[in-house]
Amino acid sequence: MILIDYKDSRPIYEQIFDKLRLLILNGALKADEKMPSVRTMAMELSINPNTIQRSYSELERQGYIYTVKGRGNFVSDIGKLREEYRKEIFNRLDEVCASAGNAGITGEELIEHIRGGGKQ
Amino acid sequence: MILIDYKDSRPIYEQIFDKLRLLILNGALKADEKMPSVRTMAMELSINPNTIQRSYSELERQGYIYTVKGRGNFVSDIGKLREEYRKEIFNRLDEVCASAGNAGITGEELIEHIRGGGKQ
Amino acid sequence: MILIDYKDSRPIYEQIFDKLRLLILNGALKADEKMPSVRTMAMELSINPNTIQRSYSELERQGYIYTVKGRGNFVSDIGKLREEYRKEIFNRLDEVCASAGNAGITGEELIEHIRGGGKQ
Amino acid sequence: MILIDYKDSRPIYEQIFDKLRLLILNGALKADEKMPSVRTMAMELSINPNTIQRSYSELERQGYIYTVKGRGNFVSDIGKLREEYRKEIFNRLDEVCASAGNAGITGEELIEHIRGGGKQ
DNA sequence: GTGGTCTAGACCACA
DNA sequence: GTGGTCTAGACCACA
Numbered sequence: 001m002i003l004i005d006y007k008d009s010r011p012i013y014e015q016i017f018d019k020l021r022l023l024i025l026n027g028a029l030k031a032d033e034k035m036p037s038v039r040t041m042a043m044e045l046s047i048n049p050n051t052i053q054r055s056y057s058e059l060e061r062q063g064y065i066y067t068v069k070g071r072g073n074f075v076s077d078i079g080k081l082r083e084e085y086r087k088e089i090f091n092r093l094d095e096v097c098a099s100a101g102n103a104g105i106t107g108e109e110l111i112e113h114i115r116g117g118g119k120q
Numbered sequence: 121m122i123l124i125d126y127k128d129s130r131p132i133y134e135q136i137f138d139k140l141r142l143l144i145l146n147g148a149l150k151a152d153e154k155m156p157s158v159r160t161m162a163m164e165l166s167i168n169p170n171t172i173q174r175s176y177s178e179l180e181r182q183g184y185i186y187t188v189k190g191r192g193n194f195v196s197d198i199g200k201l202r203e204e205y206r207k208e209i210f211n212r213l214d215e216v217c218a219s220a221g222n223a224g225i226t227g228e229e230l231i232e233h234i235r236g237g238g239k240q
Numbered sequence: 241m242i243l244i245d246y247k248d249s250r251p252i253y254e255q256i257f258d259k260l261r262l263l264i265l266n267g268a269l270k271a272d273e274k275m276p277s278v279r280t281m282a283m284e285l286s287i288n289p290n291t292i293q294r295s296y297s298e299l300e301r302q303g304y305i306y307t308v309k310g311r312g313n314f315v316s317d318i319g320k321l322r323e324e325y326r327k328e329i330f331n332r333l334d335e336v337c338a339s340a341g342n343a344g345i346t347g348e349e350l351i352e353h354i355r356g357g358g359k360q
Numbered sequence: 361m362i363l364i365d366y367k368d369s370r371p372i373y374e375q376i377f378d379k380l381r382l383l384i385l386n387g388a389l390k391a392d393e394k395m396p397s398v399r400t401m402a403m404e405l406s407i408n409p410n411t412i413q414r415s416y417s418e419l420e421r422q423g424y425i426y427t428v429k430g431r432g433n434f435v436s437d438i439g440k441l442r443e444e445y446r447k448e449i450f451n452r453l454d455e456v457c458a459s460a461g462n463a464g465i466t467g468e469e470l471i472e473h474i475r476g477g478g479k480q
Numbered sequence: 481g482t483g484g485t486c487t488a489g490a491c492c493a494c495a
Numbered sequence: 496g497t498g499g500t501c502t503a504g505a506c507c508a509c510a
Binding site: 131132133167168170171174 | 509
């Protein structure tokens with residue numbers, strides 16, 4: 001379900017955070033569904049529980065999951081968060097556009113690339 | 121000429137690398153032009169020379185500048201590099217598109233955002 | 241009668257404790273009235289009986305209820321406790337005043353806020 | 361400068377966070393001033409560096425300090441944050457008022473308590 | 481030297 | 496069993 005890329009420069013806790021967040025935004029993990037326990041996931045991925053804990057804490061801090069002490073972590077009912085994620089993506093798009101401008105790439109070229117389905 | 125943002129989470133050597141690379145890609149720094157010496161730039165920016173050296177090494181490794189022992193660093197004649205930089209940007213665009221897909225954003229929405237000039 | 245907020249960070253036993261204490265201080269639960277049994281309440285709230293037990297133990301420890309073996313839990317005749325609860329509140333108020341002082345908020349501002357009915 | 365209360369139920373990292381935040385809000389630590397290094401503070405307080413690190417991370421996340429890799433942590437120029445802290449305090453005051461209402465304490469009593477300087 | 485990440489292992493509160 | 500906190504110790508990137 002989750003694969004860790006040790007060659008990725010991003011820290012492990014962040015990779016896990018990103019993938020879980022995506023599963024929640026996707027709807028693959030639904031509201032009030034129980035997440036795998038910190039220890040279970042740590043065992044499955046052969047990773048220290050502290051590291052998983054950190055991913056979960058960050059998910060909780062940003063409102064993607066909520067914690068019930070002694071019971072586990074559960075998926076939140078996200079609503080506003082979808083909107084925030086959309087903004088995050090448009091911001092990243094803006095950055096790409098800015099870099100493109102510096103490299104002499106026009107907006108039309110970017111659009112053509114998107115239309116072509118990327119990675120042509 | 122170069123401003124460092126200490127509140128930026130990116131390391132200093134990377135900020136400097138990015139800005140110098142941009143000046144070269146821009147044509148602001150032209151082929152065979154001499155770069156400021158490591159020490160000069162370190163003084164001007166009040167930064168550890170090791171840090172400047174690291175930016176320069178990375179620029180050299182990627183082919184943006186070349187070093188002549190005892191004489192200094194000079195801007196390369198970049199040709200292929202422009203093309204590589206373009207690829208890098210299209211790759212970043214592909215990543216944004218992939219994330220967008222996961223969030224239910226269509227290519228048309230991205231295109232509309234680009235057309236609108238972003239940051240509306 | 242009692243609603244548990246699983247998204248509240250406070251532990252469940254504490255939420256139940258707080259709400260029952262309030263019902264007693266309110267007078268909604270009167271002296272010598274019988275409390276619902278641990279099992280009944282556990283069933284109604286779909287909660288582990290151990291958790292309810294813990295809330296009841298804490299209520300008993302602080303004198304809000306008393307236990308008769310084999311018969312159940314009963315509301316105490318609270319008198320001093322009202323006074324203690326008042327002290328607790330004034331202590332919390334003192335803490336707020338102290339924090340306010342550190343933030344440069346004057347007592348008059350706090351008073352004005354109270355007069356204004358708060359949450360304006 | 362900072363004392364840890366091991367009898368306090370709040371975790372150590374939170375106590376340190378609170379105290380440092382206060383020193384910043386106070387102006388005792390000024391904008392762009394260097395914070396003690398994680399290790400130095402860990403030694404002084406005889407606490408594990410990871411714990412200090414956690415306090416610093418939280419301070420950074422909330423914008424009270426900023427980190428320059430390889431150099432250290434520095435106090436941010438807080439502005440909005442003062443306003444947020446004020447709000448936090450008024451929220452806490454609102455909670456006290458609500459509890460007071462439940463205990464039959466009037467707003468006037470609270471005001472009188474504040475006027476009297478508390479802890480009378 | 482400075483912060484960032486991770487592991488191993490422990491102990492605690494809570495259910 | 497479940498998450499939360501902490502210590503001890505290691506290794507890395509950065510300056």
